[in-house]
Amino acid sequence: MEFKDYYKILEVTPEASQDDIRKAYRKLARKYHPDVSKEKDAETRMREVNEANDVLRDEEKRAAYDQLRTNVSSGGATPGPGWDRGFEFAGGDGHAPDDAQFHDFLSSLFKQAERQRRGSGADARQAGAQQPYKGEDHHADIEISLEDSLNGVTRELGLRSVQLDAQGRPQLVNRTLSVKIPVGVRAGQMIRLSGQGMPGEAGGPAGDLFLTVHFAAHPLYQVQGRDLSMKLPVTPWEAACGGQVHVPTLQGEVEVSIGAGSQPGSKLRLRGKGLPGDPAGDLYLVLEVVWPPATTEAAKQAYQALAKAAPFNPRRHLGVQA
Amino acid sequence: MKSVTIYSAVMVDDGAPLSVHEMACLCEQQIDWVVTLVREGFVGVERDVIIAETSPERWLFASAAAARARQIARAQRDFEVNLEAAALMVDLMQEVRQLRTQLEVYQR
Numbered sequence: 001m002e003f004k005d006y007y008k009i010l011e012v013t014p015e016a017s018q019d020d021i022r023k024a025y026r027k028l029a030r031k032y033h034p035d036v037s038k039e040k041d042a043e044t045r046m047r048e049v050n051e052a053n054d055v056l057r058d059e060e061k062r063a064a065y066d067q068l069r070t071n072v073s074s075g076g077a078t079p080g081p082g083w084d085r086g087f088e089f090a091g092g093d094g095h096a097p098d099d100a101q102f103h104d105f106l107s108s109l110f111k112q113a114e115r116q117r118r119g120s121g122a123d124a125r126q127a128g129a130q131q132p133y134k135g136e137d138h139h140a141d142i143e144i145s146l147e148d149s150l151n152g153v154t155r156e157l158g159l160r161s162v163q164l165d166a167q168g169r170p171q172l173v174n175r176t177l178s179v180k181i182p183v184g185v186r187a188g189q190m191i192r193l194s195g196q197g198m199p200g201e202a203g204g205p206a207g208d209l210f211l212t213v214h215f216a217a218h219p220l221y222q223v224q225g226r227d228l229s230m231k232l233p234v235t236p237w238e239a240a241c242g243g244q245v246h247v248p249t250l251q252g253e254v255e256v257s258i259g260a261g262s263q264p265g266s267k268l269r270l271r272g273k274g275l276p277g278d279p280a281g282d283l284y285l286v287l288e289v290v291w292p293p294a295t296t297e298a299a300k301q302a303y304q305a306l307a308k309a310a311p312f313n314p315r316r317h318l319g320v321q322a
Numbered sequence: 323m324k325s326v327t328i329y330s331a332v333m334v335d336d337g338a339p340l341s342v343h344e345m346a347c348l349c350e351q352q353i354d355w356v357v358t359l360v361r362e363g364f365v366g367v368e369r370d371v372i373i374a375e376t377s378p379e380r381w382l383f384a385s386a387a388a389a390r391a392r393q394i395a396r397a398q399r400d401f402e403v404n405l406e407a408a409a410l411m412v413d414l415m416q417e418v419r420q421l422r423t424q425l426e427v428y429q430r
Contacts, residue, residue: 022402026401026402029400029401030401033400033401036415036418046400050399050400136347137344137347137348139348154328177329178327178328178329179328179329179330179331180328180329180330180331181331182330182331182332182333182336184333188385188386188389189333189334189385190333190334190335190340190385190388190389191331191332191334192332192333192334192338193331193332194332196329207347208344210348210388211331212385222423222424222426222427223423224420224423224424229424230427231427231428265428284427286427286428
């Protein structure tokens with residue numbers, strides 16, 4: 001399991017005060033927040049910054065982390081005895097870890113410790129037995145294509161979670177789920193897999209797994225809710241004189257009429273040709289006029305003929321002559 | 323032959339809405355935080371219930387409400403701002419995303 005240096009991630013020293021950590025976090029949050037950042041790896045960096053902040057801003061977690069950090073830097077592969085109420089790292093599985101593992105493991109330890117504290121409180125003692133708890137719900141993201149949404153798809157999901165072994169110690173468990181994605185699901189929507197979250201405790205039911213759906217970038221369409229948009233290239237004569245052109249839609253090729261005198265940027269709406277639903281979305285076509293290159297003598301003559309036949313000054317609104 | 327179990331996912335918006343407990347869990351917040359979010363009008367509940375007259379235990383939430391609540395929770399945490407500011411940020415971010423999507427159509 002890879003050890004992460006949270007101080008390095010937050011660009012502070014291990015002696016940094018809470019105020020220093022807060023300032024460093026704010027600076028990095030502004031830089032890497034995926035909703036405002038233009039950095040390529042913003043999402044990954046923000047996740048790391050949040051992980052580091054979650055631990056270092058909490059005095060108790062920071063103390064536990066510092067102890068772990070000292071052990072790791074002095075060559076020990078596992079933390080010393082007694083750290084964080086007796087939890088210990090299980091042996092690694094020999095595979096290269098990914099970014100989420102270390103944080104998942106730390107988080108689970110702290111959550112487990114909190115559950116233990118809660119379970120050993122006055123209420124629990126009065127009850128005389130451990131209360132059944134529903135397992136935690138888990139959340140993950142899943143990326144599918146527009147076609148998958150249209151037709152439905154079964155996807156294999158690799159999931160990693162922390163579960164308790166027979167001795168009550170948390171272990172990282174990798175599992176694969178085959179999930180049937182419902183037809184018609186849209187980007188941003190959540191789907192639920194009952195009982196696929198964390199196992200319950202003391203006979204409580206398992207939590208659910210929630211997946212938020214994202215669409216992979218499509219080579220043709222942009223998605224907004226159920227509506228799709230696509231740039232539609234047309235020739236100058238199709239735009240000027242009108243005509244019938246073939247357009248690919250998710251439901252197959254269709255023929256579309258282009259009105260005479262259409263301008264670049266004009267929008268056409270194909271009702272019901274977006275994503276399915278009640279009502280189905282629409283497909284918007286944004287016209288783009290594409291000019292054929294004047295690479296042959298015949299093409300050059302044709303352009304010159306056009307200049308004579310339809311003279312106009314496209315810069316008139318700039319107040320200059322043609 | 324290896325047997326494979328295929329689990330059918332159900333759309334939250336198609337008959338499997340979220341409870342207030344599930345919302346709190348997904349946002350990594352307390353239930354009171356979700357209650358405030360709803361009572362202040364930052365997210366809506368399903369089925370047009372009268373918020374003030376209905377117990378939070380009976381509230382149900384759609385995907386969009388969950389996504390918005392998660393974003394607000396994240397903005398509050400990431401930028402250390404109050405609920406009102408976080409909700410405003412989420413509105414503005416949503417507008418930016420919509421504009422970027424529109425822009426992409428013209429930039430392709």
